[in-house]
Every structure is written in C-alpha cells, then in structure tokens.
Amino acid sequence: MSEPVGPTVEGGAPVAQAPAQASRPRPAIRVRHLWHRFGTFDVLRDVTFDVAEGEIFGFIGPNGAGKTTTIRVMTTLLEPMAGRVEVDGIDVSLNPYAVRRLIGYMPDHAGVYDRVTVREYLEFFADAFRVPSADVVDAVLELTELRRIQDRVVATMSKGMKQRLQLGRILLHDPKVLILDEPASDLDPRARIEIRDLLLELRSLGKTVFLSSHILTELSDVCTSIGILERGRLVVAGPIGEIGARLEAIRAAQAIGHHPPPNAPHGHAPHGRAPHGHAPHGHAPYGHLPPGHAPPAPYPAVNGAPPPAYPGAPGQTPPPGPSMVPGHAAVPGHAVVPGHPPAPGVPLPVAIRRKVKVKVLGDAIRAAYFLRGGPGIIEVEVIAGLVHVTFEGGEVKIAEIVQHLVRNGVGVVGVEPERNELERIFLEVTRGEVQ
Numbered sequence: 461m462s463e464p465v466g467p468t469v470e471g472g473a474p475v476a477q478a479p480a481q482a483s484r485p486r487p488a489i490r491v492r493h494l495w496h497r498f499g500t501f502d503v504l505r506d507v508t509f510d511v512a513e514g515e516i517f518g519f520i521g522p523n524g525a526g527k528t529t530t531i532r533v534m535t536t537l538l539e540p541m542a543g544r545v546e547v548d549g550i551d552v553s554l555n556p557y558a559v560r561r562l563i564g565y566m567p568d569h570a571g572v573y574d575r576v577t578v579r580e581y582l583e584f585f586a587d588a589f590r591v592p593s594a595d596v597v598d599a600v601l602e603l604t605e606l607r608r609i610q611d612r613v614v615a616t617m618s619k620g621m622k623q624r625l626q627l628g629r630i631l632l633h634d635p636k637v638l639i640l641d642e643p644a645s646d647l648d649p650r651a652r653i654e655i656r657d658l659l660l661e662l663r664s665l666g667k668t669v670f671l672s673s674h675i676l677t678e679l680s681d682v683c684t685s686i687g688i689l690e691r692g693r694l695v696v697a698g699p700i701g702e703i704g705a706r707l708e709a710i711r712a713a714q715a716i717g718h719h720p721p722p723n724a725p726h727g728h729a730p731h732g733r734a735p736h737g738h739a740p741h742g743h744a745p746y747g748h749l750p751p752g753h754a755p756p757a758p759y760p761a762v763n764g765a766p767p768p769a770y771p772g773a774p775g776q777t778p779p780p781g782p783s784m785v786p787g788h789a790a791v792p793g794h795a796v797v798p799g800h801p802p803a804p805g806v807p808l809p810v811a812i813r814r815k816v817k818v819k820v821l822g823d824a825i826r827a828a829y830f831l832r833g834g835p836g837i838i839e840v841e842v843i844a845g846l847v848h849v850t851f852e853g854g855e856v857k858i859a860e861i862v863q864h865l866v867r868n869g870v871g872v873v874g875v876e877p878e879r880n881e882l883e884r885i886f887l888e889v890t891r892g893e894v895q
C-alpha cells in the first residue's frame with residue numbers, strides 16, 4: 461500500500477491531510493522527494509504528491525516553476541537526480557518502456573504533421589504504436605469528433621482542431637494516464653471549452669488526467685484535484701474542496717488565537733457590541749429601506765395558490781442542517797465547523813472575509829439597502845446591476861444573506877463567489893515568486 465499523502469504546504473505543514481484510509485487504492489501517479497538541478501540551479505526541490513486514479517489533476521505554477529521538468533521526469537524523458545516517480549506502481553527510472561505504454565503524453569507546443577489528412581495522421585501513429593489501425597482510428601475519430609473532417613489536410617485545420625487531433629494521437633494505444641503539458645494555452649475560448657469537455661469525457665471513460673497550466677481559469681472548472689508549484693517547491697496538493705476547507709479551518713484557528721479582547725475597538729464585535737456599524741444581536745440587524753420607500757410587495761400567488769412558506773420564515777424554527785451543530789444556534793459572523801461542536805460558552809472562531817456577487821430580480825439598489833449594516837456585513841455596493849457584498853463568514857452567512865433578501869421580498873436569481881475556490885487557494889498559498 462502506498463504512503464498516504466494528504467494536501468501539504470511548503471515546509472511540511474499539512475494543509476489538508478486526508479484521513480488515513482486502510483485500503484487507499486494505488487495512486488495513478490506517485491511522486492516522492494523529487495529533486496532536479498540544471499547546472500547549479502535547483503529546478504525541483506523535494507516535490508512529493510499523489511494523483512489518485514480517475515482524477516483530473518491540475519499542476520499549476522507560474523512560468524519557470526518547474527512544471528515541464530516534473531512532466532519530463534514522469535514521462536521518462538528526464539532521469540531524476542533524486543527521488544522516485546511511479547506511474548501505476550511502475551518506477552519511471554527502472555522500467556521506462558512499461559511506463560510509456562501506460563501513458564499518453566502531449567508536450568506543450570508540439571507540432572503535427574501538416575501535409576497528411578487527419579485519418580492518415582492517426583493511422584501513421586496507430587502503426588507506430590502497433591495497434592490495429594482501422595478500428596482504433598475509427599474509435600478515436602468518434603471520441604474526438606474529428607470523423608467529419610477525417611479527409612481534411614491537417615495544415616488547413618484550426619489550432620483547436622489540431623490540439624484535438626494531438627489528443628486523439630495520444631489515445632490510440634488506450635493509455636491509462638494522460639499527461640498534458642499546457643494543453644489549452646494557445647486556444648481560443650471555444651476550443652478551450654471543447655478540450656475541457658473532451659477531458660471530462662475521458663475521465664468518465666476511466667482515464668486519469670494530469671495537466672499543467674499557469675492559467676487558473678483553464679483548470680478551475682475541470683480539475684478534481686490540484687498541485688501548486690512555486691520556485692520548484694510544491695506548496696499544496698490535494699482535492700480542491702479538501703484544501704479549501706482545510707485552509708478555512710486554519711484561518712479560523714488562527715483567528716481564535718488572535719481573538720480580540722471584548723473591549724477591542726476594532727475588528728469583530730463580541731456579542732452585544734457593534735463596532736463599524738454592526739448592529740448588536742437582537743436589534744434590527746440589517747438595513748431597511750429609507751423613509752419614503754414602499755415596503756416590499758409579497759410574492760404574487762402562482763395560479764391563485766398562496767406562495768409556499770419560506771423555510772425559516774419568521775415564526776418558524778429552521779431544521780438543523782448539516783452545517784448547524786446540534787444544540788448551537790449559528791452565531792452570525794461565526795463559522796460552525798461541522799464535526800467540531802464547540803463547548804457551550806466558548807466563542808466560535810471568527811470567520812474570514814469574503815465577497816459574493818448577488819443577482820436579484822428588479823432593483824439592485826433597493827436590495828443593497830436591506831443588507832447594509834447587517835451582522836457581519838462589511839460593505840455592500842451595486843456594480844453593473846449586481847449587489848457586491850463583502851462579509852465575514854462562510855456558507856452559513858451566504859445562506860443568511862439570501863434568506864434576508866427573500867424575506868424582504870427580493871427575488872434572488874443567483875449568488876456567485878467573487879473568486880472561485882481555486883483562485884482563492886492559489887492566492888493564499890503562493891507568494892508570487894518566480895524563478
């Protein structure tokens with residue numbers, strides 16, 4: 461069984477150590493203490509991570525961080541100076557030919573032969589891989605949706621199509637693991653979406669996908685787990701949700717350590733106090749329409765029927781949800797960590813500052829009035845018809861914001877984080893250093 465590797469941060473401190481599992485399956489890629497040096501320059505410094513089977517793993521790092529060097533070791537093109545890399549349990553240094561049969565590798569900026577047709581190109585490589593060309597090429601043309609242009613000369617294809625053709629080439633020998641170096645870096649938005657959809661389809665076929673990029677948006681809606689490399693060091697690795705949750709727990713723990721004293725003039729309000737315009741609990745917490753504004757109209761009845769009661773409407777006791785610790789009411793502005801019920805009377809950790817964009821039906825300025833001055837609400841602005849809310853808290857607070865708007869008759873169309881999870885993790889764990 462492999463040594464379990466949970467998400468880690470530089471310096472060895474675990475960020476999101478996965479719980480030890482008795483029968484964790486063998487990872488598709490296992491990298492341990494990998495070092496590499498060009499001249500006197502340490503390009504990779506003690507890089508360790510796992511890619512579990514069936515993952516789409518995004519390897520993120522700025523230019524020059526060492527992504528391609530790591531990939532060249534994984535694909536048997538570069539002998540590591542120290543450390544060990546295995547693909548499906550096979551050591552890349554000891555048995556490179558077996559590893560090559562297991563992987564499909566698409567280098568960055570790889571060219572395609574231009575003066576052949578799509579079909580001829582794939583048939584050529586199918587022969588090189590010694591696979592029965594006709595059937596396999598048909599299957600790959602189908603999967604990559606290149607069948608309708610199979611007789612087209614490669615030179616006349618768009619960049620996106622050429623990229624799909626390259627992906628088709630590396631699928632011909634049915635590899636278990638796909639290793640793609642910056643697969644979408646030169647592509648237009650449509651081609652990127654098409655490549656992303658193809659990667660998701662390949663994952664559903666059981667492939668493990670390892671792809672590198674320095675463009676976060678390219679990875680955020682396709683990757684299931686990530687590794688972030690900075691100046692040759694891995695600063696964090698693991699499933700995105702797990703890293704995000706763990707970082708949040710660390711921030712909350714740090715906040716407990718620096719919890720302001722009850723008479724602190726700034727910062728978070730202890731219960732009953734209200735710095736920076738925060739209303740004390742029990743008093744009208746959120747903003748209300750200024751004098752002269754009509755009160756919100758109730759939702760119109762649908763087909764003559766009265767609107768259903770909103771869960772948690774005044775007078776109703778909300779059922780304890782998964783994020784509510786039984787016996788503890790959620791304290792506005794305070795995070796509740798599932799599975800870690802705080803002792804009664806012990807203040808919950810101060811939550812972190814976040815921003816969301818809320819799209820509402822109708823007048824956004826009116827919606828903003830309802831939120832200003834609410835507990836944990838730091839700033840409310842209306843930009844381009846969206847209500848931008850800066851607040852302290854986690855998902856419970858977001859739910860509370862939505863609930864408050866709905867109770868005041870504001871229809872909420874959607875809530876979007878200002879940064880997605882991957883961007884937040886990246887900004888938090890990297891220092892912006894390049895080598």
Ligand SMILES: Nc1ncnc2c1ncn2[C@@H]1O[C@H](COP(=O)(O)OP(=O)(O)OP(=O)(O)O)[C@@H](O)[C@H]1O
Nearest residue numbers: 498503521522523524525526527528529530674895
């Ligand atoms: N063969 C080589 N000889 C000397 N230095 C090299 C060699 N290959 C890479 N480097 C240096 O090692 C560092 C890491 O390069 P690498 O290509 O692995 O980074 P990367 O993260 O893939 O960057 P990019 O996104 O720009 O491709 C860079 O500073 C690069 O200049």
